[in-house]
Amino acid sequence: MREFISRLQKIDTHVHLGDICGVGHPSKINTKQSKKNLLVQSDYNHWLCKFISSNFFPSSILKQAIAQLSHTNTISNLVESMKKNNISKVWLLPIEPFVSSYSLAKLLPQDCVNSFVIFASVNFLKDSTRLDIHRSLNEQKSKLGCPGIKFHPNIQNVDPTSPKAIALYEAAEELDMFIVMHGGITPFLRGPQKKLGRVRKALDIFRSFKKAKVILAHMGQYFEHDRDLFFTIKNKNVYLDTSGVSSGTIHAALQCFDVNRIIFGSDWPFSRQSDALSILLKAVISYTNSIEKQREIIEKILSRNAKIFQAAVN
Numbered sequence: 001m002r003e004f005i006s007r008l009q010k011i012d013t014h015v016h017l018g019d020i021c022g023v024g025h026p027s028k029i030n031t032k033q034s035k036k037n038l039l040v041q042s043d044y045n046h047w048l049c050k051f052i053s054s055n056f057f058p059s060s061i062l063k064q065a066i067a068q069l070s071h072t073n074t075i076s077n078l079v080e081s082m083k084k085n086n087i088s089k090v091w092l093l094p095i096e097p098f099v100s101s102y103s104l105a106k107l108l109p110q111d112c113v114n115s116f117v118i119f120a121s122v123n124f125l126k127d128s129t130r131l132d133i134h135r136s137l138n139e140q141k142s143k144l145g146c147p148g149i150k151f152h153p154n155i156q157n158v159d160p161t162s163p164k165a166i167a168l169y170e171a172a173e174e175l176d177m178f179i180v181m182h183g184g185i186t187p188f189l190r191g192p193q194k195k196l197g198r199v200r201k202a203l204d205i206f207r208s209f210k211k212a213k214v215i216l217a218h219m220g221q222y223f224e225h226d227r228d229l230f231f232t233i234k235n236k237n238v239y240l241d242t243s244g245v246s247s248g249t250i251h252a253a254l255q256c257f258d259v260n261r262i263i264f265g266s267d268w269p270f271s272r273q274s275d276a277l278s279i280l281l282k283a284v285i286s287y288t289n290s291i292e293k294q295r296e297i298i299e300k301i302l303s304r305n306a307k308i309f310q311a312a313v314n
């Protein structure tokens with residue numbers, strides 16, 4: 001099956017360049033690829049995640065670890081990783097105010113621009129009204145061709161049920177853009193901001209924006225263990241990406257969620273693309289013994305399913 005995966009042309013729908021958390025130091029850019037981290041090594045062990053995301057775990061250590069990984073996310077490291085893993089396309093997700101779509105556009109090498117799809121992000125500190133949010137997204141779509149929007153309630157400190165978030169969903173519908181929303185908590189943050197990305201409360205709202213497709217990053221449960229969530233998502237316009245979760249969580253999603261609405265994401269550089277592929281493979285092998293079925297699921301998640309987001313794959 002590894003051979004089958006390595007030959008397949010893949011799309012990675014969750015990749016970051018730049019210091020998206022605002023904790024790095026520009027002078028410390030590292031040209032080495034990141035190593036396999038403890039979290040990934042443990043297959044996102046539930047208790048380890050719980051410990052790391054508890055308020056007892058020092059935020060400073062987490063910020064340091066994030067900064068170190070952020071220093072390795074250079075465009076040349078990304079291109080090398082894509083070649084090694086036969087990934088033909090990645091979605092680059094900026095998070096304002098730390099990384100903008102415009103700054104990402106400047107980083108891309110001319111000879112392989114088609115391998116990258118730049119997403120839009122709203123700087124809510126600057127653009128806070130309905131009109132501003134719409135204008136900002138419209139501009140990013142027309143100038144850079146952004147097909148979708150990255151929304152990170154925790155890092156951006158915007159409640160997904162607030163008027164600002166609703167303005168973003170409205171604009172997404174009007175501009176025919178889709179949304180990649182962080183789902184779950186963000187361990188290095190403190191206070192209410194840390195948990196804003198819990199997706200359950202936003203699901204009702206997404207139901208009234210049927211035209212806008214929403215991808216819940218991390219299957220809606222970053223550093224959380226909420227397998228019942230898959231039963232709660234009745235919305236047909238909601239999709240899941242496989243980044244930053246255990247093989248057990250992906251397995252659970254395969255059991256009770258529409259496989260046609262699951263897409264591959266690595267969250268590079270926070271997880272290596274090769275490690276994210278191994279975790280997916282482990283989940284699929286544990287889900288079914290049938291080689292035929294395994295191939296079908298893997299092909300859907302790694303390539304076929306993302307094609308519904310036409311503007312982001314062509």
Ligand SMILES: [Zn+2]
Binds near residue numbers: 014016217267
């Ligand atoms: Zn991410």
